[in-house]
Amino acid sequence: MAICRGNWLPAGCLSVRAFKFVCTAELGHLRVQVLEKVDEVLRSGDERGALTLVKDLQGKNGGLRCFGAARQVPQRIYTLEELKLNGIQTENFLSPVDVTLGGIERNIQILAVLGGISAWWAFDLTQLQLLFISVGFLFLWSWDLVAFNGGVKNLILDTIGHSFSKKYHNRVVQHEAGHFLIAYLLGILPKGYTLSSFEALVKEGSLNVQAGTTFVDYEFLEEVNSGKLSASSLNKFTCIALAGVATEYLLFGRAEGGLSDISQLDGLLKSLGFTQKKADSQVRWAVLNTVLVLRRHDAVRAALADAMSSNEPISACIEAIERAMGDSDV
Template sequence: MEEKVFSNGGVSFLVLDTIGHSISQKYHNRVVQHEAGHFLIAYLLGILPRGYTLTSLEALKKEGSLNVQAGTAFVDFEFLEEVSKGKVSATTLNRFTCIALAGVATEYLIFGYAEGGLADINTLDRLLKSLGFTQKKADSQLRWAVLNTILILRRHEKTRVMLADAMSAGRSVGACIDIIENTIGDADL
């Protein structure tokens, strides 16, 4: 998901993120895996990724803003239309929830815990509140989404690994989609 830095943290985050990617392969790998999780789950759920960035510096170059971190952006006009009308279908909400949690779920599966994803969770929390979800209903939605997202990620681990490698190498969205299409057989869908 697109993660934004709020307030005046843009410059300091850019510096810290750039240093993190430069000196820590673990940090870089965590970000790559997180974004590959978003990308893969979105594509498998029928939402077309339109782009991704893995560093704040890359996001600055592409977006021209200091307030953008690593992230994956999607083409989902149906979701935006439903949100603007204030009425989101269960199918759309289920997709969005799984996609929002995919980065955190990916980190958890690989590393045993998640460091990133706070912005994803905050965005999801704001959406559920705006839709009038009680805490109990929101918790149920999140449990359902986490379980389903982890199931999908485990089923397609080989694909996620290959996708993460391609994203780390800076491959295009089209090339990343080709990897997904070529590694997931018809029986897997």
């Protein structure tokens, strides 16, 4: 066996640095191939197969070293004062209000009233005709509310928001990137995402969905159905549920989206029989843990958001995470 030292190398002998570069490049190429296979397996609906492929490459140098490798804070009871010392104001965190879509809805209502008045004068409508038109719109609004839980209205508002508000579009993208990144770093494989209500309607046939990220969560569901949810699974679910809200809070100072995430988490904790004190403790730990992980990997989240904004497949999104992480501590 030839041993190479110093700067002088016999012909055909690689330096340690060059050898590592070659190995890393080869493993990086293998990673891309495996991830493309993950896309294919996910499209076929084989979630177990996709997760197996990812776990086979998990933690290897040049492979998927970030999957499930998040450095987390110890789980204990944290007070509100401790959260504030870490720059977290929970009143701006856990009470999201969608100001953007609310403003769009108000503007549409004002335009509708002004349009009705203009039509009344322009077409010389009678009071009876105006009444019939008003009743017609009221019927359509009520039908949407009853039949689709307001899905058509939300679809219209969300489409307008993405079309005319870059801030709204960016907020939604960053929100979903937060869910995706935290899940991946905690060892939960994302399997798909949508960034608008229209995209959710086309891809999944879901009318009343603003945006969302789905995961390979059959292990979690099996635990829930068995009535034996492990602390590890609950911790992961809690952090992932709060990740979108946490991302918005860190970037914009206040969350607008994510009310359904918080409601879903609240429902789970209640179904598990958590007292208010125990639920508060679980949420406070998850808030601190999630915020600190996101702060530590802000550049990674930004790279992932760029990939998601370009509608890249899951493989490319994961590759964006692994590349952006570099040699930093996960």
